[in-house]
Amino acid sequence: MEINKKEKFYKIGEISKLYNISSDILRHYDKIGLVSPDFIGDNGYRYYSKKQIWKLNNIRNLRNLGFGLKEIQDFLDERNINSATEILELQLKKIQENIANLQELKEEIENKLTNIEFFKNFKDFDKPIIKYIPKRKFLRSKGLFNKEWEIDFEHKILNAKTEYDNDFILTNNEMGATITQENFLAGKYDTFSETFIINDERGEILEEGYFLTIVFKGSYTNINKYYEILKDYILENNLEILGDAHEIYHIEKHITEDEKEFITEIQIPIKRN
Known part of the structure; x- marks a missing residue:
């Protein structure tokens, strides 16, 4: 491929540190076609451009929501305003569930503290x-x-x-x-x-x-x-x-x-x- 020498490229190790993702996971993403390097140098290093890096933000967010890699691939391949809306609505639902779970845990801890305080006195x-x-x-x-x-x-x-x-x-x-x-x-x-x-x-x-x-x-x-x-x-x-x-x-x-x-x-x- 023709390489734009003015464009900055990042080695796999740099991407790994930036996104706190292991090099092995990045290689796996490349293997399944989720995120591939722009090119592999003569030295064997994988080089990524900013055009590829943006995908990692979406991948990380979707993984945190519990999406599988196949589902993420489908979204990245055919993303549009409707699919983005579905993703955001799902994320909102997850956040609401987390808030409810944390509120329940808060009440449990408060009750436990009340019980401990009762027996301390x-x-x-x-x-x-x-x-x-x-x-x-x-x-x-x-x-x-x-x-x-x-x-x-x-x-x-x-x-x-x-x-x-x-x-x-x-x-x-x-x-x-x-x-x-x-x-x-x-x-x-x-x-x-x-x-x-x-x-x-x-x-x-x-x-x-x-x-x-x-x-x-x-x-x-x-x-x-x-x-x-x-x-x-x-x-x-x-x-x-x-x-x-x-x-x-x-x-x-x-x-x-x-x-x-x-x-x-x-x-x-x-x-x-």
Whole structure:
């Protein structure tokens, strides 16, 4: 081809740095005919002119919108005011979706911060308290679990089934595990019949009612002590147990690595006298 010596040409390395695109990707674009160099010099270098470079702006924007290379090629080959309008409308839709997702994430983080702040200022540790709890959604995983890592693994699987893309630290979901009423009465406090996530989107309804609760701070290794406190309180006050015991992990290892900062709540449904 005839080369205009007054025109500035750019080597592939220069284009790569300018657009933060690897040389390998540029070579692939050349191979499929998406963006080809104006010429290849005797030294084997690829040289691009400004006439080719403008395509990279469109390619980068369309790739960010999730377009495939074939779709991008079709647009570049037959672009017109109608196709450009469709692209802009699609981009606007994507932006609106991103704003909605960010707003949802903002609300989740604000709720999480409120929850953390509540427990940072909480005073009624180690006290049996009867309280009314509204109905909640429990997304459950049935099984037999004894180890902390087993419970944590099941929680990750459950969280993937919710509507949330983020891990527990960025959502208001709370996780826990269940001890059957039978095992609670038998003193088997390390045998769990299910794990669960409390969330707003999916799961079985745990009906509202009164629960005997206790909140404690520190390692899970001390949890037997708190089950015994609740069991004594039930006997002393002649309470009727209506179901299984639930452990709720309010502050846990996704938030802090310091076990002294862990905050756990045990909830047992009861019939209030």
